[in-house]
Every structure is written in C-alpha cells, then in structure tokens.
Amino acid sequence: MSAPAGQRPAGSTLGVPQEGAANSTERAQSANTRHPLPREGGRGDGGLANEPSLLAALSAVIRRDLLLAMRRKSDVLTTLFFFIIVVSLFPLGIGPEMAMLRQIAPGVLWVAALLATMLSLNRLFAADHADGTLEQMALSAVPLGVLVTGKVIAHWLLSGLPLALLAPVLGLQFDLASGSLAVLVVSLLIGTPVLSLIGAVGAALTLGVRGGGVLVSLLVLPLYVPVLIFGAGAVEADLTGLGATAHLSLLAAFLALAAFFGPWATTVALRIALE
Amino acid sequence: MLEASNLECVRGEKSLFRDVSFRLAAGACLMVQGANGSGKTSLLRMLCGLAQPAQGEIRWDGEPIRKLAEDYRGELLYCGHAGALKDDLTALENAQISATLAGAPVAEDAARQALRQLGLKGREDLPARVLSAGQKRRVALSRLLLEKRRLWVLDEPLTALDKAAVATLCGVIDAHLAAGGMAVLTSHQDLPLATTRIEQLRLDS
Numbered sequence: 001m002s003a004p005a006g007q008r009p010a011g012s013t014l015g016v017p018q019e020g021a022a023n024s025t026e027r028a029q030s031a032n033t034r035h036p037l038p039r040e041g042g043r044g045d046g047g048l049a050n051e052p053s054l055l056a057a058l059s060a061v062i063r064r065d066l067l068l069a070m071r072r073k074s075d076v077l078t079t080l081f082f083f084i085i086v087v088s089l090f091p092l093g094i095g096p097e098m099a100m101l102r103q104i105a106p107g108v109l110w111v112a113a114l115l116a117t118m119l120s121l122n123r124l125f126a127a128d129h130a131d132g133t134l135e136q137m138a139l140s141a142v143p144l145g146v147l148v149t150g151k152v153i154a155h156w157l158l159s160g161l162p163l164a165l166l167a168p169v170l171g172l173q174f175d176l177a178s179g180s181l182a183v184l185v186v187s188l189l190i191g192t193p194v195l196s197l198i199g200a201v202g203a204a205l206t207l208g209v210r211g212g213g214v215l216v217s218l219l220v221l222p223l224y225v226p227v228l229i230f231g232a233g234a235v236e237a238d239l240t241g242l243g244a245t246a247h248l249s250l251l252a253a254f255l256a257l258a259a260f261f262g263p264w265a266t267t268v269a270l271r272i273a274l275e
Numbered sequence: 276m277l278e279a280s281n282l283e284c285v286r287g288e289k290s291l292f293r294d295v296s297f298r299l300a301a302g303a304c305l306m307v308q309g310a311n312g313s314g315k316t317s318l319l320r321m322l323c324g325l326a327q328p329a330q331g332e333i334r335w336d337g338e339p340i341r342k343l344a345e346d347y348r349g350e351l352l353y354c355g356h357a358g359a360l361k362d363d364l365t366a367l368e369n370a371q372i373s374a375t376l377a378g379a380p381v382a383e384d385a386a387r388q389a390l391r392q393l394g395l396k397g398r399e400d401l402p403a404r405v406l407s408a409g410q411k412r413r414v415a416l417s418r419l420l421l422e423k424r425r426l427w428v429l430d431e432p433l434t435a436l437d438k439a440a441v442a443t444l445c446g447v448i449d450a451h452l453a454a455g456g457m458a459v460l461t462s463h464q465d466l467p468l469a470t471t472r473i474e475q476l477r478l479d480s
Binding site: 067138 | 323
C-alpha cells in the first residue's frame with residue numbers, strides 16, 4: 001500500500017488530464033441523456049452535468065450585473081460622483097496649506113472611498129430580492145455561494161475598481177507625491193474588495209428589513225475600521241518614509257480572510273432572508 | 276417521486292395547515308387548492324426548500340430534500356408570483372440569463388424558439404419594461420421549455436395569461452407529464468389539462 005502511495009504524485013500528474021477528459025465526455029453524455037425525462041434516481045449524473053457550468057454561471061452573473069449597470073448608469077455614477085465631490089471639498093474647505101493637506105490626504109481619500117462603497121451596498125441584493133431573481137438563484141443547481149461571489153465581484157468592478165483608479169487623480173489635489181499615489185492605488189486595490197465582501201454580508205443580513213440602509217451602516221462600519229486603519233496607514237507610512245509593505249501585507253491578509261468567509265456568510269444570511 | 280409527510284406550516288402564532296401528506300409519482304400532477312391565505316404559496320415554497328416546514332418532511336426519491344440540496348434543486352423548476360425578470364434586459368436576454376443562472380445555459384436559437392412557441396414572436400428583443408403583464412408572464416414561463424427539470428412547481432401560472440396562452444401552457448404541461456415529469460400547481464382558474472393523472476389537495480381546514 002505504502003509504496004504505490006509514494007509513487008502516486010508522479011502517476012497522478014500524468015493521470016489527471018486523461019481523467020478530466022474522461023469526465024468531460026461523460027458529462028457531455030449525461031447532459032444529453034438528461035433530456036428524456038423519465039429517469040429515476042439520476043441525481044448523481046445531474047450533479048456532474050452541472051459541474052462545467054459553475055464557471056459559466058459565475059461569469060454569467062458578473063456579465064449580467066455589468067450589463068444591468070450599463071443599462072442604468074446613474075446608479076454607478078452616483079457612487080463615483082459622491083467620491084469625487086467629498087474628496088474635492090476638503091482642499092476647498094481647508095485652503096492651500098500643503099503640509100496639512102498632505103497629512104490628511106490618506107484619511108480623507110480612504111474615508112470617502114469607504115462611504116461611497118456603503119452608498120452602493122443597498123442596491124447589491126435589493127433589486128434581485130424584489131423581482132424574485134434571488135429566489136431563483138437560491139433554487140439554482142449552481143451553489144448559491146458561486147452566484148453570490150459573482151455578484152460581489154461585479155459590485156467591486158462597479159464601485160471599488162473605479163474608486164481606486166480615480167483616487168490618484170483626486171490625490172493630486174492634496175499634493176501627494178507620485179510614490180504615495182502609487183501606494184494609495186495599491187492599498188485601494190487590495191482594500192476595496194474587502195469592503196465589497198464585508199458589505200455583502202451586511203446587505204444580505206438587512207435584506208427586506210425596513211430602514212435597512214441605516215442598519216447596514218451600523219453593522220458594516222465597525223467591520224470596515226481595520227481596513228480603513230491599515231489602508232490609510234499604508235499611505236501615511238509611505239509619506240513618513242517608513243515603507244508601506246507591512247500595512248499592505250496586513251490588508252492582503254484581510255482580503256484573504258474576507259474572500260474565504262464573506263461569500264459563505266452572505267449565502268447563509270441570504271437563505272435566512274428568503275425564508 | 277416526491278413525498279411529503281405530515282407537513283405543518285406556522286405563520287406567526289397561527290397554524291395555516293397541518294398533517295398535509297401526499298405522494299407524487301412520475302407523470303402525475305398535483306393541484307393544490309384553497310382560499311386566499313390558506314397557505315398554498317407557503318406549501319409550494321416548502322416543496323422547493325425555500326421555507327422549512329414547522330413539522331414533517333419532504334423527500335425526493337426517498338431522501339430528505341434538505342440533504343440533497345443542489346442535487347434536488349437541479350431537478351426542480353419553481354415559477355412563483357415574481358417573474359424574476361429584469362426590466363432593463365430584453366425578453367431574450369432574460370430567458371437566456373435565467374437559464375444560465377439556473378445552471379443550464381441555453382443557446383440563443385433555443386431561447387428564441389421557446390419565446391416564439393409562447394407567442395412572443397417579434398418581441399424577443401424588446402426590453403421587458405415595455406411588455407404587458409401577460410407577455411412578461413410568458414417570458415417567465417419560457418423557462419419551462421428551456422430548463423429540463425423533472426419537477427415543476429408552478430404558483431398561479433395562469434395569472435394574466437390570455438386564452439391562447441393558457442392553451443399553449445396546458446399543452447406544455449401535458450407534454451411534460453407525458454414524458455414522465457411531475458408538476459405541482461396552484462390555480463384559481465380552470466386548467467384544461469388532457470392528462471387524467473391529476474390529484475387534488477385541499478388546504479382549507
């Protein structure tokens with residue numbers, strides 16, 4: 001037993017592609033034979049036939065949400081304009097004191113990004129809940145977690161990513177050096193997915209609750225605080241010459257944790273909300 | 276085979292129904308009847324696994340549906356009051372996307388064909404927003420033709436449909452039953468099905 005087990009890695013690397021090919025033809029066959037309906041006890045095949053469509057379903061959710069956003073641009077633009085306006089008001093309010101502006105820049109940009117993300121959270125599941133799409137997602141042969149992950153990715157593409165790309169332009173108003181601007185973008189690129197992932201849990205928990213908008217802020221904001229501290233801290237550390245690596249590593253750790261637990265918690269919360 | 280034993284539904288403090296049991300074999304159709312508020316939709320949602328019964332158990336081929344999870348959902352098609360349509364998407368996009376989300380992607384031709392069969396020829400590329408209530412219903416029902424599932428759970432499928440569409444839908448349901456499928460339906464209107472294997476379930480206590 002033990003000798004073949006030791007050889008298994010080499011054998012399995014050769015065996016995997018063949019096995020995969022065999023599986024996929026099997027799947028194709030079972031997908032075809034699914035159509036004649038009278039087949040008792042065929043649920044094992046049913047599961048297999050659905051497997052290849054997991055990625056298709058994930059990308060379909062993302063494409064669908066992006067398509068819907070394109071058809072109704074105002075929702076996305078509201079978030080972006082909010083971010084631009086809030087950030088731009090600070091230099092106007094404080095005046096041309098460069099040292100002061102440089103000092104508050106990381107905090108202002110990060111707080112504005114955080115609030116802008118919160119602004120878009122209510123829409124994450126509300127429309128799908130109202131028109132019954134969420135129910136259908138919960139009944140899909142594709143695990144709900146996959147579909148939820150797709151929705152979170154789409155949310156980030158529509159809120160977090162544009163914020164991160166806009167941030168350096170807005171950072172110029174605060175007289176940030178190009179090195180700090182780069183750190184700002186990187187910190188937002190790592191941090192905003194965490195905001196989307198945590199926000200999705202909050203949005204799912206408050207789904208269908210009256211006054212859910214306020215509740216979501218109360219639930220989610222405390223959880224955003226660590227991201228804010230390390231995100232803004234990264235830029236600050238770079239400004240003071242300490243180097244941002246430690247902060248960025250911690251942000252990445254948050255992202256890994258949130259990516260692991262976020263979709264799962266969101267799925268559980270959605271199932272409760274639908275009941 | 277779908278089996279329900281001693282189901283009880285509780286809403287707040289009130290028990291809507293209790294001791295509801297039935298068996299549904301391949302090729303049979305269950306008509307759930309009862310007044311407004313008697314728990315028809317609640318029962319249907321339980322059968323889908325969207326709600327948990329206060330008591331009792333639902334089994335699919337002998338196994339509890341809670342345990343089967345995705346395997347059961349892959350056999351099930353639920354069409355509820357909400358059509359799950361997006362106003363900003365066209366009828367065709369709606370049909371294709373809902374099939375993909377359900378885990379059974381379909382080609383554009385198949386989706387067009389299904390919409391045409393339900394009398395939406397020429398409307399495929401209109402946004403759902405401009406369709407009438409009956410037309411939206413037809414788009415929602417196109418899933419019946421596109422997703423190959425053994426168990427159909429249809430909550431008031433006839434709402435807003437005209438006579439021609441009712442006849443088409445009955446034909447579709449009959450074909451599904453003749454092929455060995457199962458259906459659980461609620462309807463306040465008469466459903467002129469050709470099949471003789473219709474079981475009735477009254478929820479009025």
